[in-house]
Structure formats: C-alpha cells, structure tokens
Amino acid sequence: MESAYERILKIQKPGTAGYIRFTKFNKHKVRSSDARSRACVRCNRPEAHIKVHGLRYCRQCFREVAKDLGFHKYGKEA
Numbered sequence: 789m790e791s792a793y794e795r796i797l798k799i800q801k802p803g804t805a806g807y808i809r810f811t812k813f814n815k816h817k818v819r820s821s822d823a824r825s826r827a828c829v830r831c832n833r834p835e836a837h838i839k840v841h842g843l844r845y846c847r848q849c850f851r852e853v854a855k856d857l858g859f860h861k862y863g864k865e866a
C-alpha cells in the first residue's frame with residue numbers, strides 16, 4: 789500500500805519548487821530500527837518478529853521452518 793507521501797509525490801512534477809519543498813520537509817526519516825527494518829527474511833512480514841538466537845523470522849514462518857532448524861516441540865503433537 790502506498791503512503792500519503794508517495795501519493796502526493798506522484799502528483800508533484802520533479803524539478804518544480806513544489807516538488808523540492810515537499811521532498812525537503814516531508815521526506816521519511818531513515819531509522820536504524822523500526823518495524824520495517826525488522827521484517828521477516830522469508831516472507832517480509834514486519835509483525836510478530838522473532839529475533840532471538842539470530843532468527844529473523846515471523847511467527848508464521850518460524851512455525852513452518854522450526855523443525856528443519858532443529859527445534860523440538862514438547863508436549864502433545866497435534
């Protein structure tokens with residue numbers, strides 16, 4: 789989904805004063821750690837991120853690949 793910034797940027801013509809002013813004051817900050825920078829390496833989902841043990845998966849992908857990675861599931865197997 790495109791953001792409001794991207795939508796307005798499409799309307800502005802490059803090189804014009806309006807474009808320069810808009811990009812100068814409305815450009816997104818580059819952050820070292822936000823939800824988007826912690827996306828899953830398998831499906832790019834930013835939510836429910838697992839970063840312990842150097843894993844960079846979301847919970848859905850972890851559930852699918854955990855057995856291949858060597859994790860054991862204790863208790864009742866469904």
Ligand SMILES: [Zn+2]
Pocket residue numbers: 828829830831832833845846847848849850
């Ligand atoms: Zn994933």
